[in-house]
Amino acid sequence: MLSCSEKGRTERVLTVCPYCGTGCGLYLVVEDGHIAGVEPDSLHPVNEGELCVKGYFGYQHVEDPRRLTAPLVKKDGRFTPVSWDEALNFVAGRLTRIRQESGPDAFVLFASARATNEENYVAQKFARAVMGTNNVDHCARL
Amino acid sequence: MTNSIPEISQHTDVIFIIGSNTAECHPLVARHVIKAKERGAKLIVADPRLTEMANKADIWLRVPAGYNISLINGLLHVIVKEKLYNSDFVQNYTEGFDDLEKAVERYTPAYVEGLTGIPQQDLVEAARLFARAKNAAILYCMGVTQFSYGTGTVVSLSNLAVITGNLGRPGTGVNPLRGQNNVQGACDMGCLPNLLPGYLAVTDEGYRARFEKEWHVKLPSKPGLRIPEVADAILGGRVRAAYVFGENPVMSDPDSDHLRHAFEHLDLLVVQDIFLTETARLAHVVLPAACWGEKEGTFTNTERRVQRVRKAVNPPGEARDDWWIFSALAQKMDYGRMNYLHPQEIWDEVRRLVPEKFGGITHSRLEKVRGINWPCPAEDHPGTPILYQGGKFATPSGKANLRPVFFDPVRIPEEVGEFKNALAGKITELPDEEYPFTLTTGRRGYHYHTGTMTRKSWPITQVTPEQLIEINPRDARKLGIEDGDFVRLSTRRGSIAAKAWVTERVPEKTVFTTFHFWEANVNELTVNSTDPAACIPEFKVAAAKVEKITPAEFQAILQEKKKKYLVDLEAEVAGRLKSGRREAHV
Numbered sequence: 001m002l003s004c005s006e007k008g009r010t011e012r013v014l015t016v017c018p019y020c021g022t023g024c025g026l027y028l029v030v031e032d033g034h035i036a037g038v039e040p041d042s043l044h045p046v047n048e049g050e051l052c053v054k055g056y057f058g059y060q061h062v063e064d065p066r067r068l069t070a071p072l073v074k075k076d077g078r079f080t081p082v083s084w085d086e087a088l089n090f091v092a093g094r095l096t097r098i099r100q101e102s103g104p105d106a107f108v109l110f111a112s113a114r115a116t117n118e119e120n121y122v123a124q125k126f127a128r129a130v131m132g133t134n135n136v137d138h139c140a141r142l
Numbered sequence: 143m144t145n146s147i148p149e150i151s152q153h154t155d156v157i158f159i160i161g162s163n164t165a166e167c168h169p170l171v172a173r174h175v176i177k178a179k180e181r182g183a184k185l186i187v188a189d190p191r192l193t194e195m196a197n198k199a200d201i202w203l204r205v206p207a208g209y210n211i212s213l214i215n216g217l218l219h220v221i222v223k224e225k226l227y228n229s230d231f232v233q234n235y236t237e238g239f240d241d242l243e244k245a246v247e248r249y250t251p252a253y254v255e256g257l258t259g260i261p262q263q264d265l266v267e268a269a270r271l272f273a274r275a276k277n278a279a280i281l282y283c284m285g286v287t288q289f290s291y292g293t294g295t296v297v298s299l300s301n302l303a304v305i306t307g308n309l310g311r312p313g314t315g316v317n318p319l320r321g322q323n324n325v326q327g328a329c330d331m332g333c334l335p336n337l338l339p340g341y342l343a344v345t346d347e348g349y350r351a352r353f354e355k356e357w358h359v360k361l362p363s364k365p366g367l368r369i370p371e372v373a374d375a376i377l378g379g380r381v382r383a384a385y386v387f388g389e390n391p392v393m394s395d396p397d398s399d400h401l402r403h404a405f406e407h408l409d410l411l412v413v414q415d416i417f418l419t420e421t422a423r424l425a426h427v428v429l430p431a432a433c434w435g436e437k438e439g440t441f442t443n444t445e446r447r448v449q450r451v452r453k454a455v456n457p458p459g460e461a462r463d464d465w466w467i468f469s470a471l472a473q474k475m476d477y478g479r480m481n482y483l484h485p486q487e488i489w490d491e492v493r494r495l496v497p498e499k500f501g502g503i504t505h506s507r508l509e510k511v512r513g514i515n516w517p518c519p520a521e522d523h524p525g526t527p528i529l530y531q532g533g534k535f536a537t538p539s540g541k542a543n544l545r546p547v548f549f550d551p552v553r554i555p556e557e558v559g560e561f562k563n564a565l566a567g568k569i570t571e572l573p574d575e576e577y578p579f580t581l582t583t584g585r586r587g588y589h590y591h592t593g594t595m596t597r598k599s600w601p602i603t604q605v606t607p608e609q610l611i612e613i614n615p616r617d618a619r620k621l622g623i624e625d626g627d628f629v630r631l632s633t634r635r636g637s638i639a640a641k642a643w644v645t646e647r648v649p650e651k652t653v654f655t656t657f658h659f660w661e662a663n664v665n666e667l668t669v670n671s672t673d674p675a676a677c678i679p680e681f682k683v684a685a686a687k688v689e690k691i692t693p694a695e696f697q698a699i700l701q702e703k704k705k706k707y708l709v710d711l712e713a714e715v716a717g718r719l720k721s722g723r724r725e726a727h728v
């Protein structure tokens with residue numbers, strides 16, 4: 001809904017800085033479907049219209065040319081782009097077999113202090129409900 | 143945090159910062175501290191390094207890395223001896239004061255000076271300043287927790303807040319500054335081996351039943367492995383498959399060579415990320431994830447403020463939201479209760495399962511406000527920026543527990559046995575003849591964690607392009623090292639090389655560096671010994687040695703690291719993906 005690829009349109013999307021736990025509010029300035037810059041949220045009670053260097057300039061990774069754009073499976077030691085279906089079938093098959101052979105606790109999941117609440121919730125649900133293990137942790141301690 | 147950030151600039155009279163490089167790591171929290179100072183508040187900073195914050199302090203306590211408990215016990219000693227504590231609060235809302243009083247008896251200012259070198263007068267003044275404040279707030283970070291006795295240190299800080307009555311009111315509290323944007327949320331959502339979402343113990347049958355009903359499965363009751371235990375579990379053959387999403391453990395974990403080695407033994411390593419990170423390069427399968435700015439959902443900051451994050455642009459190529467990937471995989475594995483269409487559905491499931499904390503935080507409310515602090519049990523509940531209001535604590539008795547905490551660098555002090563609730567710690571690896579320095583670790587202001595994101599921003603790489611190892615001028619002189627010389631830094635686990643930064647920022651016999659750069663990743667050197675309760679690795683102290691090396695030696699080490707981290711693979715794969723995409727478009 002908020003993405004916009006129409007030429008010549010500028011939009012400001014309110015969101016939260018992805019770096020430290022301070023959680024400053026900011027606007028992403030979107031031009032022609034690309035992030036053109038960042039503006040601080042002046043109504044946010046924590047950052048009150050200011051940001052640090054990471055908040056201002058840390059968005060450039062989003063459109064970096066090195067972003068991963070296809071699932072990769074290592075075949076003969078070389079990463080090979082494959083379809084989602086092939087990648088997920090491969091993972092599902094291997095996980096099912098390992099669980100059968102060695103039990104649910106032969107699986108561990110490293111969750112992410114960078115991802116959203118919803119994604120972390122779904123990740124631990126995958127470990128607990130699908131795999132059947134409590135082997136899920138993230139780098140809270142690091 | 144027990145309290146919220148804006149309270150600092152509005153209500154706090156004395157701010158005690160310990161083990162937090164706030165100006166560099168949490169700049170917009172530091173801003174509230176500076177605003178408080180402008181209003182006349184006083185600042186006490188305890189840190190081994192002369193950080194920007196220490197520089198602005200009214201009292202700087204230069205505590206050696208690892209000696210926080212001695213310092214805090216010293217403060218408690220003075221406050222108890224001079225009867226500066228809040229006796230009403232202690233009487234009405236706490237238990238265990240007598241034991242605490244006995245336990246800190248020994249930590250006289252003279253004794254603490256002997257242990258830490260902190261001048262007695264400074265300690266006494268800091269104690270008086272803190273105890274006499276109307277509202278005093280404690281801010282801390284990994285400089286407190288990243289020790290094998292980190293839990294003990296946090297408990298001693300809470301002792302300090304409790305006996306002075308600094309909890310449950312605006313501008314007070316014990317406030318951890320969380321390093322990562324959503325580390326709070328990942329904990330809240332149950333990404334912990336012993337806790338379900340909402341901090342509900344997996345060992346509790348009633349809590350499990352709550353989730354079993356919604357999820358339609360029987361849940362395991364045995365707590366799982368913690369990250370620092372994973373490497374040995376893999377090498378011991380107990381773990382065969384690992385799934386890593388949005389983390390880079392071969393850079394960020396302690397004794398990282400050991401973990402990399404373990405990962406190479408896995409039958410299946412799946413890495414889901416936005417770049418081909420150092421960890422992803424080792425994977426069997428890499429799944430491309432959508433990134434911040436490309437997806438909808440919520441983050442929870444260090445104040446427990448749940449906030450909306452929104453999508454601004456589309457993800458590149460075939461990259462997908464993390465929740466979509468897990469849902470699709472679950473369906474392939476014949477689990478039917480993860481078919482989500484939008485993050486809001488997922489959040490509503492969380493609200494249903496943990497109504498006592500998140501029930502009132504709806505997406506539609508979040509559209510109208512800048513976040514809501516949990517606990518927020520109902521839609522007409524305003525949220526809870528301040529915990530423990532009215533002196534009610536989350537203990538069986540409803541009172542705050544005071545627990546004695548002991549520390550000795552060499553051995554666990556014997557007195558521990560005399561108290562029923564006591565905690566104690568010692569340093570795992572002390573400097574010796576061969577490794578005479580104390581190595582401590584952290585971050586730089588402009589970079590973040592393993593550098594996966596910030597090293598892709600040109601303004602940031604321009605100001606902070608490379609790793610530096612901080613060393614005190616007196617030590618440098620003895621070793622013939624000048625500012626900008628190449629040095630090799632080694633511990634019993636490995637060595638790295640970088641330029642020396644000769645600076646008074648670090649005290650004598652201490653060196654400091656970061657884990658932002660694969661070229662010289664300090665986590666190849668750190669100790670993998672952990673706190674028994676929280677399982678936090680002891681990042682902040684290890685015994686190390688420093689040697690001057692030639693530029694040629696530096697280059698040789700650099701090439702070695704480049705090979706080890708498969709550095710060229712990222713560009714190679716990115717190149718192939720790009721040309722592949724172009725072909726697909728034609």
Ligand code: SF4
Nearest residue numbers: 017019020024052055
């Ligand atoms: S702008 Fe700076 S202080 Fe604010 S959340 Fe981002 S990194 Fe943290």
Ligand code: SF4
Nearest residue numbers: 167283284321584585
């Ligand atoms: S690097 Fe360490 S000290 Fe700095 S914010 Fe992160 S956790 Fe805190």
